[in-house]
Amino acid sequence: MPKLSAASRHSVSFTVNGVARSVEVESRTLLTDALRHGLGMTGTHVGCEHGVCGSCTVAIDGTMARACLTLAVAAEGCDIRTVEGLGLGPGRLGVLQAAFKRHHALQCGFCTAGILMSLDTYLRRHPDPSREELTLVIGGHLCRCTGYAPIVAAALDAAAELRGAQKHPEETAHA
């Protein structure tokens, strides 16, 4: 295997929220840093850099992943989704996002993007989850503000709406 030097740079290409992007990175650059500092997509947050807190969670090829444990070069050719892609359109909140607001499921907002991405990924595969299942998914994240209960409530509510079991009017958020 060739020895990589700290100075070597690599061009990595992937899609982010459906848009083709390329970014120059070091061999050791993490996907978090490539997104945040290489592409200016600062919605993905870094809370611990050791894969425990979940703030950095994104979807890679439809699977939830800790971007802080993913080398940017390993994302070559992948389809990445981040919090910036969760809305229904400019200024329009997605169903999960609106549920988070409705249930006061965030306070400081720092951990929120990662939790949204885990839930978004999970609900695509498990449209009718139990409270216990959602609690376990959310249990993969640390939130220091909310005590989690409103996050679970928001997730249940969003799941029901995504199944078509109930409908909330589209969020008309205050600016």
Add this chain to the structure above:
Amino acid sequence: MSATGIGAPVLRREDKRYITGKGQYVDDVNRYGQAHAFFLRSPHAHARILSIDTAEAEAEPGVVAVYTGQHLADDKVGGLICGWMIHSKDGSPMKAGPHPALAQGKVRYVGDHVAVVIADTYSEAKDAAEKIVVDYEVLDAVVDTAGARTAGGEPVHEVAPDNTVFEFHLGNREPTEAAFARAAHVTKIDLVNNRLIPNAMEPRAAVGDWDAGTDTFTLYTTSQNPHVARLVLSAFIGIAPEHKLRVIAPDVGGGFGSKIFIYAEETVCVWAAKKVGRPVKWCAERTEAFLSDAHGRDHVTHAELATDAGGRVIGLKVHTVANLGAYLSTFSSSVPTYLYAPLLSGQYDIPAIYVEVDAVYSNTAPVDAYRGAGRPEATFVIERLMEVAARELGKDPAEFRRQNFVTSFPHQTPVIMCYDVGDYAASLDKALATVDYVGFPARRAESERRGMLRGLGFSAYIEACGIAPSAAVGSLGAGVGLWESAEVRVNPVGTVEVLTGSHSHGQGHETTFAQLVSDRLGIPIDNVSIVHGDTDKVQMGMGTYGSRSGAVGMSAIVKALDKIETKARKVAGHVLEAAEGDIEFKDGKFTVKGTDKSIDFASVALQAYVAHKFNGQELEPGLKEGAFYDPTNFTFPSGVHICEVEIDPDTGVTRIERWVAVDDFGVLINPMIVEGQVHGGIAQGVGQALFEGTVYDSSGQLLTASYMDYQMPRAYDFPRFSVETTETRCPSNPLGIKGCGEAGAIAAPPAVINAITDALGHEDIAMPATPRAVWRAIRRTPQKMAAE
């Protein structure tokens, strides 16, 4: 009540940017040409620095500069300060050791700042730091809180030869001794209030910038109080005069106290920005946060409660050793003293109280305010004592508390505080009903049938919030006043900007403060914006901590709104050609009494700016008013929390089965946000009781420096909380509000431990009550433990 006024559960206006990834936290700030800082930290808890060789590091690729404490000294950069002077009982001032932002001669804890490397990229800075050669003479570390005073060896600071910062006392000693002499029963307990690491999810970060053209500094920092940061960096550390130093605390991802303080890293970043002529950015890695964020709690306490033959509490004696760590952090000295001892009376009418607090240095991270700050420690002492005393006296713990509640107000305690209002029995009654207290024996029996242990624990807490009357805290040693400021700027079209000295880092001020303004001026909430966190916009403020932003920050807005209304009435009087005294203001309309002549608020605003209808010499054009509000008393939120647990004796795992919180926060501005604060506070308090424990080994290495080692509460750790309120209106501020940000963290720990000890049948369990600790506690009686 309008849909967006006071008392309405208005959805948060700030949420949109957070849930769409558009928040702007400090690490999201990038300045053109910025360099990156990495701090070389001490691997030793206590060592003399014999030499530092940075030559090789300076030659590494990308390195811009390497600085040590010598550079700070050469530039006459002042040390970090502690802003609250505590005097010992003999009258001597606390012994404050030097606290340079980069070590000068000695390192005093693992994580202490030895040098900073500034490079083009963070990786380059981090790589180069490995090339710095430091020659240390390792010294014995002082780690143990209770043993710090008799540790021997070289003290942490020369100024404190026995590692004692101060010996504080409060209360009435002789009456207390007399009460104990005549007591029918004395309950004694020994408690450790475990050291916690705050762990706001956003790590601390800073970007320092210097404009060569204007010689002006800008610091972006994760701060709960940017104006205090500017004051300290300017007046004490000497970075730049205040008018040349702008501090911006943008979106901040949680604080819980840990972002009140002025730390080494932001000091170095803003100073170095001028040295290197480039913006300098730093963001903590999580392990750096564990090592160097100010920790919380860390008390070792012996306490005794005297009761008479009728079961009345007649005296309380407390002796606490408080570990303040290696340096005195910004407000550290106030926490185990005036934020602790005055709360030891709890909700009870105790005629005699005497408290002694010995504060010690140790070779551990500095300890300062963490959510609750002193009040959780006090509540743990009094609520564990009340529970144990009730058990010893064979009394129902709820009724024993009720028997001793303060019932008439105002109530002067022997430890400074004058409780203004409260109805403690109302909260207790509601909590007992909500938890189904009468059904508990049946639930316990049912658990026993399944081989499980069930217990129920109370916590009847009180806290002092709305910090604080400036003259009062000044007399107690505070270096600052604790008023708050507000400025209300009405635009010509009637929209309103409110500038506040409070800072929101999750509390939702952009919503609650706007509710107040919308309610008062009768304008749509969308026409109100709240501005905070920038010293160039807000002139001065004291920031957010101590559950003060509602009681103090919003009161300042009320005062400014009063002035706006007064001025607007004058303008309306001119426009409507009526005497000012004949103008009524209601629901956003100024009306001439008894007529249908009226003008709405927006039109008055326009008239104030066009100024056609009045003589500018008689009445100034414009509509903008400011106010400083200094509270007249602390506020005293109180409540009763009940925790019911089930313990699996085979595994020691404690499950919380029920949690009832009944809190009296006075008037609620936004009940949804209040409930969120209570939930979050309880989660942190439960974290302290069940999971979170900071462990240093005997050499001062932090063993719990990652999320693999420091257990944070997770979603599956909690039941659904029942959160209720009662209301007694606070008489000492115009809105009648008390504050809710810390209540859960204050109330929760004793509720959990009282429930666990109820289940165990003995009192011998320390926090955190991990499965291992509980499993061991189940398997031996306290007598056996004492014999070991």
